Every structure is written in structure tokens, then in C-alpha cells.
Amino acid sequence: MQIVDKLAESTVQSTTVTLTERVTDALQHAIVTGDLAPGAKLNEPELARRFGVSRGPLREAISRLEARRLIRVIANAGARVVALDTGQLIALFETREALEGQAARLAAERMDTAAIEELRLLLDRHAAAISADGGRAYYQDEGDYDFHYRIAHGAGNPLLAGILLDDLYQLLRMYRFRLSAAHGRAEQALAEHGQILAAIAERDGALAELLMRRHVARGAARLTDVQGQGKKDDLSL
């Protein structure tokens, strides 16, 4: 916090990007990466100076990130970065399990064969990356959500995709960032993706949903295993 964080310049000159959008992105990044720590009090004048804008767009950014559950605002008392704890992590995965299971079911009903084939190629690329990495981790970057992102969109339900990808995704990233999950079992995760895709390709919605729900629940177990090696509840390390 010593220099003014330069807001990202738009690389597409034909679309207008507001300061609020830029501050939202920058603030989100600072939160997800832990630069602004979980539970930390957010000071408006200070952050406005940091990002080089007035308090107006900064307040709007805070409000947007509140909607994404990264920030909690109490009227007249201020805003804080959301605190992380095991209970919330479990709640997040229970919620995602339901939504991603439904997304997989709907994808089995609605995804066209071209998109399914693209997804198969995507998993091939994942497999190659895992081999190159010696099978230690399943890094997808946005790609961990590239598969899930594709399924969420393939479900053909914009509301469902919006909740998963706009409302919950950044909170999940926050946990993943904090837990530095080297997922282990990369081949297993990839195999699960493959099974889900096979069920979708066979248009078996019930099976796709069941497999996806298991997959998400196993992801929860892996993350809580990592977390179990430290303090049980407080992730504010």
C-alpha cells in the first residue's frame, strides 16, 4: 500500500469501462490474493487514495463485491473483507454441490455435440498438462473452472451459471488461494471429469448429476483435509 495501484487499462478501446468496474476488479484481486486479509476492515478514504479514485466508485465497488460475498458491509460501521472459516467452506461446497449437480444434469439434456467434443479436447489438454507436471497437481487456473465453467454454461440456464460463476466463484478462489491446495490425486480428479463428460455425452442426466455431486463433495473433502493440518476453524493465518 505504498504506491497507487494502477487500474488496469482497457485493451479494447471500443468499449467503455467505468472506473467502478476497474476498481471492482482491482479490489477483488487484492481480496482473493490476500493482499487485503480476510476479516480486514476496509477504509474508504485510504482505498480511494490507493486506487486513485474518489470515494464514489470505491463505494460502488465495495457494494458489488458485497453481492459476490467477498465483503460484508454494516451500515454506518464500515465494510470488512469476509472472514474465512471451515463452516463457510462447507456451506460453499454444499451449495455448489447442488448447483453444479443440476448444471451437469441440464448439460446432459441440452449441450450440443460440438460443445461436448470441445470439452473432450479440453480434458485431453488437461491430461497432457498433468503428465508434463508429473501428476502432482491439477492446475486449471481459470481452467479449474474451465471444465466447470463449460458445464455451467452448457446447462443453458443463465441464472444458474450466474450464481455459480458470478456470485460464488470468487469466494471459492479465495479459499483455494488460501489453502494453496495442491490437489493431489490429479489423475483422480481428471478421471472424474472424464466420467462426468461421458455421462453427459450419453445424455444420462441423473448419472451426470450424481457424478458431479460426488466430484464436488470430494473437492470439499480434499480442501478440508489440507485445512485440517492447521487450525481447525480460523483461516486468517
Add this chain to the structure above:
Amino acid sequence: MQIVDKLAESTVQSTTVTLTERVTDALQHAIVTGDLAPGAKLNEPELARRFGVSRGPLREAISRLEARRLIRVIANAGARVVALDTGQLIALFETREALEGQAARLAAERMDTAAIEELRLLLDRHAAAISADGGRAYYQDEGDYDFHYRIAHGAGNPLLAGILLDDLYQLLRMYRFRLSAAHGRAEQALAEHGQILAAIAERDGALAELLMRRHVARGAARLTDVQGQGKKDDLSL
């Protein structure tokens, strides 16, 4: 829009309610009831005059209602009340099906016996109201969500409840208001509530989930039946 809409005064003097919160409530009400029609352009100076506040809190209210999916904002072009259509209605119910099914499952695991008994009494009250009304409709007011509200809370997952009750509830109310659903089959709906509750009381999460998902899906069918009697896609009547 001839007089200034008086913002509701707080009846609890010990807590401070911001203008933004008041404007959010008033604007939400105007949208859900159709006073501000689906698809309508929102004019900031006009609405600020209407509610007797400056544009700042009005903009904050708009942003909050965007998070609740009642408003769609395009940067530099303005905000509109969300348009309603069959596709979105179906998307809403598919999403609720997944979430409410999960809520029922979790409630079966976690709800304590006192809360279950209260819910049983609640259904008794619902039954009495239906009898008094000659069985024509299952009016619950907030009570249609009194049962669902209770289940969502009984699930013990604040994130899941938040999505259902904060993020999606008002959009659902908007559809219900518009479709004026006399649900018909009041006894059937009540019976389904009863079956869900019985499964929860028996701690049978899988059954509770299945029954709840069916119940929500049937609700979708009823609403689309009502809507099917008018224009197929456009609910902007």
C-alpha cells in the same frame, strides 16, 4: 408518480436505517408489484425526486437490486427493470429446485425436533386457512415462503439460505405477482409440504430432497400453465 413516495420510517428507533436501505425497499416494492413495469427504463433523476433523495442513495439502491436480479444495469446506458419471460421463469425454477432440494436434505440432517414441531404446527395453521377459504388457494403471503423460508433456514447453511431468500426470492415474487397464481390444488400443495416435513422428521434426507424437488417442479408447471393461457413468452402485459 405525482407525489413523493414517502420512505418508510423505521419503527425501531434504536437502529439506524440509511436512506439507501429505505430507497432499496421502496424501489423493490415498486418493481415487484409492477408499478415499475418489467423492462422499464429507470431514470435516476426522476426516481431520486420521487423518493426525495439525492442520486447517490438511489444509485446504491439500484446496485443492490441488481444483485437481487430485479434490475439490469448497462454501464453508461442506464438501468432497466428486469424483463420477464418463460425462459427465465423456467431457469428460476430449475435453480430453485436444486437449491431447495438440497435445503430439504440438509434440514433432514440438521433441523432440531423443536423446529420440526413448529413447522408441523405451521402446516396445521395452513390447513385451517385453506379450509376457511374453501380450498381455492394456498395463500401464504410471506407464508408461501414461511414453509420454504423455514426449510431454507433449517438447512443450517447460511449461504444456501442467502441465495434462496435474498437473491432469488424477490424475482420469484415478481413472477407470482404477475401471474396472480391462484394455485389451485391447494390441498395438493399442502399435502406435499406435509410429505416433505414427514421425510425431514424421519431424517430421510434423500427422500426429503426428492419430494422437495418434485414439489418445486410442480410449482413451475402450475405457473407456466397459468402463463400458457396468455402470450407464450412475453410477460410484459
Add this chain to the structure above:
DNA sequence: TTCGGCCAATTTGTCGACAATCTGCAAAGA
């Protein structure tokens, strides 16, 4: 008649100042 360009009016985004509320510290009282 239709389409494109230009301009003025309006709306949306942002700014900085003022009002309202909260928080922390110091002093006084028990």
C-alpha cells in the same frame, strides 16, 4: 424516401464537500 452525420439536450459516472454516525481515549466518579 431512406440513411448517415451532427449537435443539443439529457442521462450516467465521478468528484469533493458537508452532514451524520461511530470509535477510541481521557477524565471523572464510585
Add this chain to the structure above:
DNA sequence: TCTTTGCAGATTGTCGACAAATTGGCCGAA
């Protein structure tokens, strides 16, 4: 010494003005 109260400073909420972007209407050219 501990607790309570009051006050000052800081922060949050709101206001109105200015800047930036959009929209609609009119005019001219094809």
C-alpha cells in the same frame, strides 16, 4: 482501580455540481 461518560477525531452516508457518454431529432445527401 475499575467503570462510566463525554468529547474530539475519523469514518461513513449523502448532497449537489461538474465531466463524460448516450440518445434523439433534424437536416442534408444519395
